[in-house]
Amino acid sequence: MGAESADVYILRPDEDASEDDEPWVNPRPASDVVRQELEERVDIDEDDFDDLSAYVDLDDIAAVVDTNTDEESVTFDVNDHEVTVHESGAVAVDESTD
Template identity: 40%
Template sequence: MSMGDRYIIPESAGDEWVRPQPVDELVVDAVLENTDYDEDDLDSLSSYVDIEALVELFDDDDTDATDLSFSVEDHEVTVHHTGDVDVHAQS
């Protein structure tokens, strides 16, 4: 299964309706919202994280799903199996 086949609605959306987003779009949007980067400033997501590992994080059959952390430029990105994404500047 590819990233384009996996759509996520983050648990943090609560009762608010949000459209499902492809995994890669969800991560890139979180990075752009929490940094001063423009999309043109970033390499493809696969330059920062193993795409297969990212997709497997949302595998319905994996009951032992854990979070996945990686660096994007000078920020630490954590993708939670809930679909939430945290982005923090590295110290």
């Protein structure tokens, strides 16, 4: 069973933790993480975002965030924006692929 038939999660630091708190890691669906990064960094809203599997093979993301593989990142295009998911769970968004 590949990632296409299940959700892929990215471990992210808890955004609500204060600086004094012990950092928690919060698993979030990869599609939510990528969508949030796009909304924060470029002019795109939720209605412009298709299901994540329309842009990238979810097995590729799962291989990157799985600590038992050698994959370090996966890069794909979302509506003319280059998105890179790193093994750390960080998501980078370039403004445009044009």
